[in-house]
Amino acid sequence: xxxxxxxxxxxxxxxxxxxxxxxxxxxxxxxxxxxxxxxxxxxxxxxxxxxxxxxxxxxxxxxxxxxxxxxxxxxxxxxxxxxxxxxxxxxxxxxxxxxxxxxxxxxxxxxxxxxxxxxxxxxxxxxxxxxxxxxxxxxxxxxxxxxxxxxxxxxxxxxxxxxx
Amino acid sequence: xxxxxxxxxxxxxxxxxxxxxxxxxxxxxxxxxxxxxxxxxxxxxxxxxxxxxxxxxxxxxxxxxxxxxxxxxxxxxxxxxxxxxxxxxxxxxxxxxxxxxxxxxxxxxxxxxxxxxxxxxxxxxxxxxxxxxxxxxxxxxxxxxxxxxxxxxxxxxxxxxxxxxxxxxxxxxxxxxxxxxxxxxxxxxxxxxxxxxxxxxxxxxxxxxxxxxxxxxxxxxxxxxxxxxxxxxxxxxxxxxxxxxxxxxxxxxxxxxxxxxxxxxxxxxxxxxxxxxxxxxxxxxxxxxxxxxxxxxxxxxxxxxxxxxxxxxxxxxxxxxxxxxxxxxxxxxxxxxxxxxxxxxxxxxxxxxxxxxxxxxxxxxxxxxxxxxxxxxxxxxxxx
Numbered sequence: 001x002x003x004x005x006x007x008x009x010x011x012x013x014x015x016x017x018x019x020x021x022x023x024x025x026x027x028x029x030x031x032x033x034x035x036x037x038x039x040x041x042x043x044x045x046x047x048x049x050x051x052x053x054x055x056x057x058x059x060x061x062x063x064x065x066x067x068x069x070x071x072x073x074x075x076x077x078x079x080x081x082x083x084x085x086x087x088x089x090x091x092x093x094x095x096x097x098x099x100x101x102x103x104x105x106x107x108x109x110x111x112x113x114x115x116x117x118x119x120x121x122x123x124x125x126x127x128x129x130x131x132x133x134x135x136x137x138x139x140x141x142x143x144x145x146x147x148x149x150x151x152x153x154x155x156x157x158x159x160x161x162x163x164x
Numbered sequence: 165x166x167x168x169x170x171x172x173x174x175x176x177x178x179x180x181x182x183x184x185x186x187x188x189x190x191x192x193x194x195x196x197x198x199x200x201x202x203x204x205x206x207x208x209x210x211x212x213x214x215x216x217x218x219x220x221x222x223x224x225x226x227x228x229x230x231x232x233x234x235x236x237x238x239x240x241x242x243x244x245x246x247x248x249x250x251x252x253x254x255x256x257x258x259x260x261x262x263x264x265x266x267x268x269x270x271x272x273x274x275x276x277x278x279x280x281x282x283x284x285x286x287x288x289x290x291x292x293x294x295x296x297x298x299x300x301x302x303x304x305x306x307x308x309x310x311x312x313x314x315x316x317x318x319x320x321x322x323x324x325x326x327x328x329x330x331x332x333x334x335x336x337x338x339x340x341x342x343x344x345x346x347x348x349x350x351x352x353x354x355x356x357x358x359x360x361x362x363x364x365x366x367x368x369x370x371x372x373x374x375x376x377x378x379x380x381x382x383x384x385x386x387x388x389x390x391x392x393x394x395x396x397x398x399x400x401x402x403x404x405x406x407x408x409x410x411x412x413x414x415x416x417x418x419x420x421x422x423x424x425x426x427x428x429x430x431x432x433x434x435x436x437x438x439x440x441x442x443x444x445x446x447x448x449x450x451x452x453x454x455x456x457x458x459x460x461x462x463x464x465x466x467x468x469x470x471x472x473x474x475x476x477x478x479x480x481x482x483x484x485x486x487x488x489x490x491x492x493x494x495x496x497x498x499x500x501x502x503x504x505x506x507x508x509x510x511x512x513x514x515x516x517x518x519x520x521x522x523x524x525x526x527x528x529x530x531x532x533x534x535x536x537x538x539x540x541x542x543x544x545x546x547x548x
Contacts, residue, residue: 024447099442099451100496101301101427133450134497153497154450 026099026137028122032160033092035078042137045124048072053119053143055151065141067123070094070158071111079160081112088162096140097157104140104150108160119143122155211348212238218297220372223382223421228297231310234362236369239349244367246345247360249541252335254325255281261318261325261364264290267539270462270530271371276473284323288439289473294373294461294533295422304455304471305442306428311365316357329357336360373461373533381527382421388527395524398517403504410504412485412513412521417457417498423528424459429496431455432489433470441471443494452494462533464526478522486513 030038038044048068057063071081080089085108092108109115123141124131131139135153142150216236218228230236247253249262264278264286265271271293278286288304301307302314318324319332333355336342343353350359380386388396399418401411417427428442430453437453455471469475475484487510489499504512513521533539 023449026448026450099446099448100429100454101306132497133493134495134500 026154026156028138028155028158030073030077030158030160032095033079033162034074034160036076038073038077040073040138042124045122045138048076051119051121053121053123053141055141055143055145058148063126064128065121065123065139066125066128067121067138067141070106070120070122070140071113073122073158074108074111074160077160079108081108082114085109085112085114091163092160093163095159095161096152096155097159098152099154099156102152104152106150211242211345213348214238216241216366216370218370218372220297220374221379221383221421224295224298224374225420229300229310230297230369231312234312234365236366237349239345240363240366241370243345243349244363244365245539245542246341247364248367249543250336252339253319253327253332253360255327255331259325262541264318264324265293267536267541268465268534270294270373270465270534272466274467276468278324280321280324281326284326286318286321286323288471289468291456291458292462292466293368293371294459294530295371295424297369297372298422298424298426300426301428301456305444306456307442307445311368312358312361315361315364315368319360329360332360333357371533371539373530375532376461376530377527378423378524379421379530389523391520391523392527394517395520395522396527398513398521399524403502403511405504405506405508410513410517412482412511412517413498413502414460414521418460422459423461425457427457428454429457429499430492430494431457431485432491432495432499433474433484435490435492437492437494439471450494453492454494454496460525460528462529464529465534478525479518482513482518482521486511486518 025041027039027041030040045068049072050066051069052064052066054062054064074094075081080092090107090109094106094108094111095103096105097103106120110118111120120140120142123139124137126135131137131153138155139153140151140155145151214237216238218236234240247261248265249260251257251260253260259281264273266273273290276289278290280286291304296302296311299311301309302311303317308314308317316329320326320328336355342355346355346359347353349363377386377388377392381388398410398412399414401409402413402416403409403411417425417429419425428451430437430441430451434453439455440452442451442454443449464478467476467478469478469481475481485499489495489510491500501509503510
């Protein structure tokens with residue numbers, strides 16, 4: 001009986017470990033020149049105001065991406081946007097990193113509606129469906145940008161920094 | 165600026181044989197003069213001193229990675245090179261870093277998995293050490309953030325060099341050579357694991373490969389053959405069959421003059437990877453079987469290929485990308501649906517195109533890098 005209990009315990013332990021390594025939730029860390037560092041998972045993401053952006057994908061067709069304004073996330077982290085985006089703060093940029101190590105950057109002014117009407121969002125859905133695993137769960141979508149290179153997939157980190 | 169150390173190393177001592185002829189007197193005279201001259205110029209080896217200046221082409225870019233607490237100095241590189249080739253850092257006194265990272269093979273060892281102390285096998289393929297000055301994440305799974313952190317793993321891993329840092333420190337402290345060198349580099353003769361790692365890292369950053377035929381082509385000093393040019397075109401282009409553009413899309417991961425971008429991908433080797441790759445520490449399903457995209461520098465010299473050394477030849481590697489990509493939830497997006505055929509699921513390169521691609525890959529061999537005396541074993545003429 002004791003033997004079976006040990007086997008059972010080992011099995012449970014094994015399953016738990018497996019679950020830990022296989023099903024951890026993907027999150028985005030927001031760090032750098034912020035007043036409040038953030039960790040955004042799906043639950044946090046859904047608390048932001050949702051919006052949509054339409055852009056052509058590689059298939060040449062328009063697709064509707066839905067998600068959250070990047071400026072809303074940075075605003076919550078206390079990044080110097082809006083009236084504070086002047087003077088030396090214009091030398092700040094956002095570096096976005098994906099799980100494959102790919103990085104792209106945006107000047108803060110590119111993200112601020114006081115400077116531009118172009119919308120840059122962090123999307124979690126395309127045409128109403130969650131992004132496929134190779135693209136998601138979170139992807140930057142840059143409205144109207146001709147090349148898709150900055151529509152970075154599988155985002156894991158957003159860091160605000162001063163240009164040195 | 166140079167400083168002398170008392171111990172003899174890196175100096176060749178050749179025994180002269182004396183011919184038994186009537187000219188022995190003349191020979192003795194000559195020897196006397198030579199000895200005198202040698203004494204005058206100094207037999208003691210000199211340690212170069214001062215900041216180390218990295219030389220590399222402007223098109224490599226300046227996004228280099230040197231930690232603020234380990235600036236590169238000539239004396240540090242000198243010590244690091246001796247330590248890189250120092251078998252005393254292994255449990256059996258028989259294996260140094262240079263065993264699994266041989267200069268003639270662009271600092272790999274030709275094995276699928278390297279053999280460590282007690283014939284133990286390393287878990288992944290030995291990586292080429294070239295242009296690490298620009299790397300920011302190390303190991304096949306990118307888990308180390310600096311060369312200094314990376315170095316300590318193979319030194320102590322029971323399947324690699326298998327010796328605790330404490331024992332290594334003790335062994336080096338008991339030599340005539342090392343305490344004096346540590347004093348020159350660090351200001352006092354204390355030997356620590358941290359200082360060992362820092363010196364080796366300094367040496368490794370100097371391993372710059374920038375004179376392949378491809379580099380020469382980029383600076384207008386080499387005219388490629390027709391096959392090389394065609395291979396280069398395939399290498400650089402993504403396929404677009406509807407526009408009649410054929411390509412192998414290699415630069416997506418291996419782009420730029422260094423043929424290295426710091427990326428990590430699941431490249432479709434298995435539908436369920438036995439090796440978890442990055443997922444072992446991120447815990448993400450999409451990181452399973454995800455590994456570092458290695459540099460293609462000297463790729464013709466660094467067989468076998470992939471994290472587990474499963475492919476023996478470049479033909480097998482190209483065949484993999486052309487026809488054998490395995491689908492899985494973690495397969496990278498750029499390998500899905502990329503094809504030279506309309507509606508195709510894999511690249512489908514023609515046999516001739518594969519040969520052209522490999523002709524280009526051979527352009528990445530840098531023969532000056534693998535014969536550069538500054539990177540070779542300094543102990544071959546040393547008694548320490």
